[in-house]
Amino acid sequence: MNAAVEPAAIAIAGLNKRFGQLSVLRDLDLTIADREFVCILGPSGSGKSTLLNIISGLEGGYTGTVQLGATRVGYLFQEPRLLPWLTAEKNVDFALDSCAVPQSRRAELKDHYFDLAGLSAFRGFYPHELSGGMRQRVSLVRALCVEPGILLMDEPFGGLDELTARRLRIDLLRIWRESRKTIVFVTHNAYEASYLADRVVVMARGRIRDQIKVTVPRPRDYDDPAVFDVNRDVVRRFLAAADVAEPAVPESDPALNPPGGKP
Amino acid sequence: MGLRLASLAGAFLIWWLLSLAMPANLLPGPWVASVTLAKDFAQGDVLPHLAITLLRVTGGLALAMAIGVPLGILMGINHRAEKVLDIWVMVGLTVPSLCYAIICFILIGLNEAATIVAIGLTAAPSIAINLWEGVKTIDFKLVEMARIFEAGRTRILARVLLPQVMPYIMASVRMGLGIVWKIAVLVELIGRPNGVGFKLFYWYQLADMAQVLAWTLLFTLVMLVIELGILKQIEHRLFGWRPRVGL
Numbered sequence: 422m423n424a425a426v427e428p429a430a431i432a433i434a435g436l437n438k439r440f441g442q443l444s445v446l447r448d449l450d451l452t453i454a455d456r457e458f459v460c461i462l463g464p465s466g467s468g469k470s471t472l473l474n475i476i477s478g479l480e481g482g483y484t485g486t487v488q489l490g491a492t493r494v495g496y497l498f499q500e501p502r503l504l505p506w507l508t509a510e511k512n513v514d515f516a517l518d519s520c521a522v523p524q525s526r527r528a529e530l531k532d533h534y535f536d537l538a539g540l541s542a543f544r545g546f547y548p549h550e551l552s553g554g555m556r557q558r559v560s561l562v563r564a565l566c567v568e569p570g571i572l573l574m575d576e577p578f579g580g581l582d583e584l585t586a587r588r589l590r591i592d593l594l595r596i597w598r599e600s601r602k603t604i605v606f607v608t609h610n611a612y613e614a615s616y617l618a619d620r621v622v623v624m625a626r627g628r629i630r631d632q633i634k635v636t637v638p639r640p641r642d643y644d645d646p647a648v649f650d651v652n653r654d655v656v657r658r659f660l661a662a663a664d665v666a667e668p669a670v671p672e673s674d675p676a677l678n679p680p681g682g683k684p
Numbered sequence: 685m686g687l688r689l690a691s692l693a694g695a696f697l698i699w700w701l702l703s704l705a706m707p708a709n710l711l712p713g714p715w716v717a718s719v720t721l722a723k724d725f726a727q728g729d730v731l732p733h734l735a736i737t738l739l740r741v742t743g744g745l746a747l748a749m750a751i752g753v754p755l756g757i758l759m760g761i762n763h764r765a766e767k768v769l770d771i772w773v774m775v776g777l778t779v780p781s782l783c784y785a786i787i788c789f790i791l792i793g794l795n796e797a798a799t800i801v802a803i804g805l806t807a808a809p810s811i812a813i814n815l816w817e818g819v820k821t822i823d824f825k826l827v828e829m830a831r832i833f834e835a836g837r838t839r840i841l842a843r844v845l846l847p848q849v850m851p852y853i854m855a856s857v858r859m860g861l862g863i864v865w866k867i868a869v870l871v872e873l874i875g876r877p878n879g880v881g882f883k884l885f886y887w888y889q890l891a892d893m894a895q896v897l898a899w900t901l902l903f904t905l906v907m908l909v910i911e912l913g914i915l916k917q918i919e920h921r922l923f924g925w926r927p928r929v930g931l
Contacts, residue, residue: 479828494832502829506847506925515843519835549927567833 428490430455430571430603431476436485438471438627445471446483447627455490458597458604460614462659463624469607472624473573476605491570491603493520497577501556503548509559510535510544513566520567527566534562537596554585561593565600574606578613590616591643598640611659615651616643623655623662630662712894714901721898729883730902737868737879738906740796744803745857745864751804752811752860753853759812760819773816776809785871794875802871807863811856818852850922858915865907 431453438446445468453459463469474480475487477494503512510531517527535541538558548556557577564572578586590613597604608614614621615635623631633655637647696714703713712720724730755773759766785802792798822845830844872881880903887895 477832479831493834496829496832498825498829500825502825504826504844504847506923508925515830516833519830519833519839521834547925547927563833 428455429453429488430457430490431605432486432488432490433472433476434486436472436475436483436487438468438475438480438483445627446475449485449627449629451622451629453603453605456601456603458606458617458619459622460606460608460618460620461622461624462608462611462614462655464609464663466626467624468627469624470575473575473605473607476571477573489571493567493569493571495564495567495569495572495602497557497560497564497572497574499576499579501548501553501560503556503559503563505548508545508547509540509551509562512548512559513563516563516567522567530566530568531562534565537565537599538562538592552585553581554589557581557589558592561596565596565602570603572602572604574604576608577606579608579610586613587643593617594639594641611655612648612652615655616641616648621655623659625663631658633658710893712897716894717897717901720894721901724895724898733879733883734902734906736876737872737881740799740803740868740872740879741861741864743796743800744807744868745860747800747804748807748811748860748864749853749856751808752856753815755808756812756815756856757819757849759816760822766816773809773812776805777813779806781806781867781870782874785867785874789875799868799871799876803864803867806867807860810863811860814856814859815849815852818849818855821852822848854915854919854922858911861907861910861915865903869903 429452431451433449433451436446436449436451437444449472451472461469461472471480473496475483476489477496479496503509504515507515513531513535514527517530522530531544532541535544538561540555540558540562543551543555543559548559551559560577578589581589594617606614606617611621615637618635621633621635622629623633633651635651637645637651641648700713700715703711703716708716721730755769759769759773781802784806788798788802788805792801826844826848827840830840835844868879869881869884872879873885876882880899884896884899887899
C-alpha cells in the first residue's frame with residue numbers, strides 16, 4: 422500500500438488499550454487501504470473485537486491514534502441485533518432515520534440492498550419469522566443502506582450453521598464486489614478468512630503477529646483448491662504466531678500478569 | 685373467547701349450586717343478585733356511586749404509576765439507587781393498605797385527595813417492583829447497535845429502550861388496577877360517604893346479602909369490561925408483533 426498515492430481508509434498507530442490492569446492491545450499499527458477487505462484472525466481473547474470496537478467508536482479510553490478515511494462506519498455484530506418489534510424493513514428505516522439519510526434516496530437504497538441480499542420478498546417479516554441466516558442478511562442490508570465508507574464485521578457468521586454461513590460468505594463477496602466498501606472482518610475461522618480477504622492479519626495476545634496477502638483472483642470459488650492452499654498457509658502461520666513464547670508484562674510486576682489472558 | 689365465556693359460565697354455575705345448598709338469605713343465587721342489581725340501576729342508585737369509585741380508581745392508579753414507574757426504572761438502571769430504595773419498596777409493600785388509608789385520612793383529612801393518595805401509595809411498591817424486574821431484561825446490545833447508527837439519546841430512549849420496557853409498564857397497569865380496585869373499596873368503606881365500597885358496607889350493616897352480591901357482581905363486571913375491552917385491546921395493538929407461543 423502506498424499511502425501517498427491513495428489515502429488509507431483506516432490508519433492505526435501505536436494503539437494501546439487496557440481494561441483495568443489487563444493489557445488488551447499493545448503497540449498496534451495497522452493501515453488498511455480504501456476498498457480493501459481485511460480479515461483479522463485470532464483466538465478468543467486476542468483483542469480483535471476490542472480493536473473493532475475502537476475503530477467503530479464504541480470503545481474509548483485508549484492511547485495511540487486511530488484515523489478513519491470515512492465519516493460513517495457500518496457494523497455487523499455476531500448477533501443480528503434487530504429490534505424485535507419492527508419488521509425487516511422498519512429495522513432498516515430505523516437506521517436510515519438515525520443516520521438522517523435523505524428521504525429521496527431511501528426507497529432506492531432499500532430496493533437495491535434488499536434485492537442484493539435476496540430478501541425482497543421478506544421486507545414485511547418480523548425478525549422472529551425469519552431464520553438466523555436471514556436475520557443476519559437483514560442486518561447486513563441495514564448496515565449497507567446507510568452507505569458507510571467502512572464496514573466492520575465481528576464474527577458475523579459465527580452463530581450460524583456451516584451451510585448457512587457458507588452461503589452468506591459467498592453472498593457477502595458478491596455484494597462486496599458491487600458495493601466495494603472497505604471491510605474489516607474479525608473471525609477465528611482461518612478458511613473463512615482465506616476465502617474472503619485481500620489480506621489476513623493474524624492477532625494473538627493484543628498484537629499483530631503476522632500478515633498474509635491472499636492473491637487468489639476474484640471472483641473466487643468457495644471450493645477453489647487455491648483457497649485451501651492459502652488456508653493451509655494461514656493456519657500454519659496462525660499456529661506459529663499463537664505459540665510464540667513471550668514475556669507479556671515486565672516480570673518485576675507479577676500482579677499485571679493474570680493467568681489466561683483476556684477474559 | 686369461546687373458552688373464556690364457558691369458563692365464566694362455569695363460575696356462575698358453581699355460585700348457583702352453592703346457593704342451592706345454603707339458605708336463601710345467606711347466599712342468594714346469581715339470578716337474585718342480577719335482578720337486585722338491575723333494580724338498583726333502575727332506581728338510579730348505581731351510576732353515581734360507580735362513577736365516584738371509578739374516579740378514585742383512575743386517580744389512584746395514575747398516582748401509583750407516577751410514583752412506581754420512575755422508581756422501578758431508577759432501581760433497575762442504578763445500583764446505588766437499588767441499594768438505597770429496595771428496602772423502602774419492601775417496607776412499602778409490607779404496610780397493610782388499611783394503615784395507608786387511616787394515616788392519610790388523619791394527616792390529610794377525610795377528602796378525595798387523601799383517598800387518592802392512600803390508594804396510590806398502596807399500589808406504587810408493586811408497580812415499582814414490576815418495572816425494576818423489567819428494566820433488568822433490557823438488551824443493551826441493541827443500544828450499542830443504535831449508537832453505531834448514530835442515534836441520539838432521545839431516539840435511543842424512545843425507540844430502543846421504551847419499547848423494551850413497555851410490556852412491563854402494561855403489566856404494571858393491569859396488576860396496579862387489580863390492587864387499586866381492592867384498596868379503593870376498602871378506603872371508601874372506612875372514610876367516604878359514597879362509592880361502591882360505601883354501598884357494600886351499608887348493605888353489610890343491613891345484612892342484605894342479595895344487595896352485597898349485587899354490588900360485588902357490578903364490581904366484577906366493570907372490572908371485566910376494563911380488562912377485556914380496554915387493556916386487552918391496547919396490548920393487542922402494542923404487542924401484536926410478538927410470536928404466539930403454543931404450549
